[in-house]
Amino acid sequence: MSPHASQPVTRNGRVLVGASKVIFGFQTNTRYRMIAAYRSASVSEALRFFTAHMWILSVLLLVFQTNCFTSTGPPALSSPPECFMPCDEKSCISDIHCTWEDRGLDHLFPTNYILHWKTTDNNSRGNVTSSNSLKGVIQREDFINHEELSVWVEAENQHGSGNSKENVFNTADIIKPPPPKVTLTQQEPLEIEWLSFCDELQFSAGTCDVRYRIDTNPVWSKYESGFLQTYVLDNYLPGTVYAFQVRCACRIGLMSDWSAVHKIRSEGKAPVGELDVWMDCSTTTGLLDCILIWKELPLFLARGVIMAYEVVLFYSNGTSVLLNVFTPDPKGLLTCSEMQCYFNCSLKDISSVNVSALNAHGATVPSHLKMPILDSSGQEKDDQIINLMMTEQNLTVSWELPTQQPYNLKIYEEYVVQYKQVGTPPGVGFDWVKVNKSQKVVFFKGHFRNYTPYRVSLFTVSHGKNVHFLSSNIGYSLEGAPSKVQSLKVLSIADTQVTLFWESDPLYKQKGLVLYYQVGTDSINVYNVSTSPLSSNETFVLKSLRPGQEYQVWIRAVTKAGPGANNTATFKTIQLENDVSLLPSLTALFLLLVALLFFLWCYTSDKVGLWLSEKVPDPSNSQIFKHLKMNDASASIFIPILERHPSISVLEVVNRFSGDFKPNLEKSLADKSARHDEILHIDRHNEQKLACDRADQRCRREEYSKMVDSDEEGNNKVDSWSSSEEEEFTPGYEKHFMPTALDILEG
Structure with missing residues (x-):
């Protein structure tokens, strides 16, 4: 062991690790010291250490494998030679x-x-x-x-x-002959012949084994035994390349090794069936984003090498164009990979297409397809009726149609379910399947990348090959936290609200489906802003703010995996310049409003309704009651009952046409004297009314009635008055309410 492995490595006075002790922890105390050193070291320092001492780790790993996976006992061989x-x-x-x-x-x-x-x-x-x-x-x-x-x-x-x-x-x-040699093949029927070398070795020929496979399939089929020199393959696919191998044994000895692979193509025939034709279209735009795509025929339908495809484009104006594209196509109009071919030609103004596959012996029946039907806005309607279950290897799609449909589903014969990796070129990350209309669930197998959006769409196809879009949905095999919201801006600022603007990440960059955005100025006032996968720009009006105050607003996106990082922006609301000067005006307006309310209350109140309504004759104002003392308890009987709309007698004016009016002075003086006596008579009656019992209301009503009647009688006795005489003898109350003789004459 190198001495460097047992010494601690330091950087800037910090102990990193001892290599041998880190890997194995030979001693208990050393193991604890290693853990403490590892916690105190940064990740970058640990990486630099392991890089510099990689040779030590290699030796230690070799020792580790030797001790753990290799038996220390003697080796043993289980099979005989x-x-x-x-x-x-x-x-x-x-x-x-x-x-x-x-x-x-x-x-x-x-x-x-x-x-x-x-x-x-x-x-x-x-x-x-x-x-x-x-x-x-x-x-x-x-x-x-x-x-x-x-x-x-x-x-x-x-x-x-x-x-x-x-x-x-x-x-x-134990004689082992050499492998046989295939000498003859023919395509119809598909047959091979071979030659073994048993005769040359002076041995009798024995049996042989044959195995075969389609050339594109790496797995051999189960071999067949008991053949001598020939083998005929009965059930083969026309126009398909097959690979054969043969091994033989002599009458005495062992079986030879397998011969070299021999390939033969079966005789081709005209292809059968129809191509599975579809379109790779965006579900958010019109037909300009569509490309034509189809799946290659399986071998049992191709029955030979497909050399070209015949494409007929039918335009909306009634014209058509025939195109023959070869495989491979030198013009680049056709690209085939992973059993799919897509046609690099614009489908603008195309109403429908026909596609056929051709080999050396014929062509398939043309596959007809019409362009998808969109709504009047040029976009496909998107009703969420699709349910998705997605993993890295499988995608399960199910759907339930709504009870009300804009068109009759009975005329449709099949559904088409497709998925498309968002943001990929045409034909990449794309697949589809067509199922009977009675089926409501489909399954896809593939490699679905984590944190990558896939758009799944559902279509119907009628007997006439009309295509209708039904719904689409976004799915993830695994969702991650969203990235930081970009381009947060304050569009407009007012005194109590602001308008915020931000840009959503493109869908292909989103690691998870954004459910909503959270916007707030603190941890208490948080607003959830809904969004759509198709929206690119978002706005939100933040209300209930204080004028002239500075705020810091934050925003973040939320996915199924949780919220993302915050993005912040700072702004200050507008302070109104005339806030102080408007205070007196606002106070006056408030007082005016209070006065108006009081006026309305008074108008609707019975206590002052008479004061505000039209003037009505009140006997208490007449000088007939001038001797009445208002502090007397009996005075309340003379107060009229206030009415909102009192009933007033109508004065009828009768014009006399007896010639020119000539006042009679003597008669006027006599009438004036009679009037004076009548007033004195009324005063004596008033004194009697003061002596009436307070509870005798009928007496009071009678006196009031007599007062009124006597007044009217006095008026009826007067034929004509002069204005000067009326001013002298008429009381103020009667003068105010009753018309003069001159008014009557002028009327």
């Missing part, structure tokens, strides 16, 4: 050649192999040392022909030795 006398096309070698197998566990130690033999009667024995070789030769002089030998192998190393099982045989029965 195989011995034979090899022959060429003309003669056989008289020496015996033996071979044996190595178990593969003792190669770390030098091992010597010794080939032992003896006769069954123990009359003779011998051995030969073979060093590290796995074969040995028994010379002709060391054995007698036609006698039985017992052969075994002894293996020895520094730990001891061990023997294999014995192989007992007759030396006359």
Whole structure:
């Protein structure tokens, strides 16, 4: 062991590790010191140490493997040696050649192999040392022909030795002829012939074994036995290359080795069936992103080499174009890989296509396909009806159709389910399968990369080959945390809100499907912002902010694996310049509002409704009641009952057409005297009313009625008045409410 392995390695005064003690921890105290040193060392320092001392680690690993995986006892061989006398096309070698197998566990130690033999009667024995070789030769002089030998192998190393099982045989029965030679083949029927060398070796011919496979298949089929010189393959695929091998034995001896591989192509025929034609289209854009793609025919349908494809493009204006593309295509219009071929030609303005496969004997029936039907916006509708279960090796797709469909599903004969690795070129990471309309589940096998989005889409195909898109979904075999949100900006700032803008990562860069975004200014006020896999730009209005205050907003994306890193931005809301100057105006506006509310309350209240409504004659204002003392408890009986809409008697005005009006002075004075006496009479009645009992309301009502009636009677007695006389004798109450004679005449 190198002295460097037992000394601690230091860097900047810090102990890293001791190599031998780190790997094995030979002593308990040393193991604890190693763990402490490892914790105190940084990762970069540990890596630099292991890189500089890689040779030490190699030696230690060798010792570790030796101690753990290699037995310390003697080696042992489980199978006996195989011995034979090899022959060429003309003669056989008289020496015996033996071979044996190595178990593969003792190669770390030098091992010597010794080939032992003896006769069954123990009359003779011998051995030969073979060093590290796995074969040995028994010379002709060391054995007698036609006698039985017992052969075994002894293996020895520094730990001891061990023997294999014995192989007992007759030396006359171990002749091994050379492999036969295939001499004749024909395509129809598919037949081969061969020649063994038993006759040349002066032995009778024995049986032969034949095995075959399709040239593209590396696995041989089970071999068939009992044939002499020919073999006919009955069930073969037309136009397919087959590989054959033959081995034979003579009447006496061992079976020869397999012959060299001989290949033959069966006779071809016209291909049958139809190509499985589809399109690799984006589910978010129109037909410009579509390319034509189809699967190569299997061998049993191709029935020969497919040399070209015939493609007919039908345009929307009724014209068509015929194209023949060869495999391989020098023009680059056709690319085939992994049993798929895609056509590098624009499908703009294409309504439908026909594709046929051609070989030397004919062509398949044309496969017809129409372009997918999109909605009026030029995009496919996306109703989430697909369920996905995805691992690295398998993809399971199931779906349930909604009860209401925009078209009749009864006219459709099959579903098409496809998956596409997002962001890959046409034909890469893409596959599809067509199933009957009664099936609602499909399975895909493949290698689905972790943290990589795959878009799975569902279509229907009608009897007329019309294609309708139904739904799509995004799946991951394993999701990871999202990356940091990019390009967070503040678009607009107000006093209490701001508008935020950010860009979503392209879907092919997302390690997991973004479920939503989280936006906040602290750990308490956090908003969840929904998103869509198809959206690239996002906006959000952050409200309920304070004017003139500085904020730091953060945002992060959230996937099934959890939230990503935060991205932050700083802004300050706007401070209004006239906030202080508006205070008096706001106060005045508030007071005005309070006054308006009080006015409305008063208007609807019965206490002051009369004051605000139209003026109504009130007897208490008349000078007829001037001697009434309001502090008397009986005065309340004269207060009229307030009504919202009081009933008022209508004054009827009658015009007299008796010629020119001529006032009579004498009559006026007489009327004035009568009026004065009437007023005095009313005053005496008022004094009587004061003496009425307070509870006698009928008496009061009667007096009030008489007051009104006497007043009206007085008015009826007056035929005409002068304005001056009315001002002198008419009380203020009557003057205010009752019209004058002049008003009546002018009216």
